[in-house]
Amino acid sequence: MKVSILGSTGSIGTQALEVVEDLKGIYNIEVTAVSASSNIKLLEEQIRKFKPKYAAVFDENRARELKTAVSDTTCRVVSGQEGLCFIAAEADCDMVLSSIVGFAGLVPTMRAISAGKDIALANKETLVTAGRLFMDAVSEHNVRLLPVDSEHCAIFQSLQAGTHSELKKILLTASGGPFFGRTAADLVNVKKEQALKHPNWSMGAKITIDSATLMNKGLEVLEASHLFNVGIDDIEVVVQRESIIHSMVEFRDKSVIAQLSVPSMKHPIQYAFTYPERLPSPDKSVDFAALSSLSFARPDEHTFRCLTLAKAAGKAGGIMPTVMNAANEAAVAKFLRDEIGFLDIADMVETAMQKFDNIKNPTLDDIIAVNDEVRNQLK
């Protein structure tokens, strides 16, 4: 199998390369292309280790530096949005791992689908903003779409126990994040260092903040609704503090099927790479006796308003999820620059959603234009 990795220097990208190493000799994966926004030091290490044919760097200056640094190798360095689209669509690969963070992943991922590449999808913002166009393209080009988000991989696995018409609802689990049990008053002055301390997962900064606000769960509700063709109201968020149950599905006979494993993103990445096969993994087994209990709760949507806002955007449909997502990306960036407080993130998302008129059935150009407009206004 040949894979091209969009975002190979990130949390998902580096773990995907570990999976490639883990599977050596059992299931050989050739890495055709690697890519980054600007971290050329790590990209150079990856080029020397995995010997890809191509490397794409979004930042043009950094791309030039990398070209010089790896001039003794056969790796061809491409740059900018065009470079990312090239390694998504033209590079000789069977599968593209879409693991760029945020809206920036949308166009390259759509190009990969049009080129007939199977997609391992980590980038949830892509489905949130362009879900209908994305899913239509997947069926039009007859490509396989394997979810890498751990909850969606769990749902995908659990759904194998029944048919779509037998499905009653999806139970999407959430860890609750670092601020579980806190009230809004407790959260007024929290700093990014506190928000960046996730209890169960080590991830990139943007998704870690989204996990603290519960926006991540909101984005995941929309992601699940597109991936599995279910209504927003048929997806119930359940807090599962230990992150051992990665999600569940309930069938109409009230039977609940769940997928459990230790919290490791290498599981969904490996399953996406080797599907439909299950291959050995170096991950630890769940030690139920040591765990002794699993705890559940309802999410507190009063305190964590981003979850409610995301669901409202999903129900409104059209361009609203794009507005919501763009406002959230802008707000999280501001929070990470210490320019706004933690609770301002939800306020910024809500204000943007109130301000923008909806567009039914937006085209990809509409989605790109509105994303730019919202982000420019909230810079």
Ligand code: NAD
């Ligand atoms: P990260 O910040 O660690 O890595 C992001 C990657 O994208 C890096 O390689 C970076 O160079 C690249 N990138 C960023 N902006 C870019 C741009 N404009 N052009 C080209 N490349 C760009 O993020 P992450 O935590 O790996 O998350 C990646 C995606 O996967 C996100 O959409 C996230 O929601 C999703 N996801 C992550 C996890 C996780 O455990 N980290 C779990 C589930 C889903």
Ligand code: MG
């Ligand atoms: Mg997830």
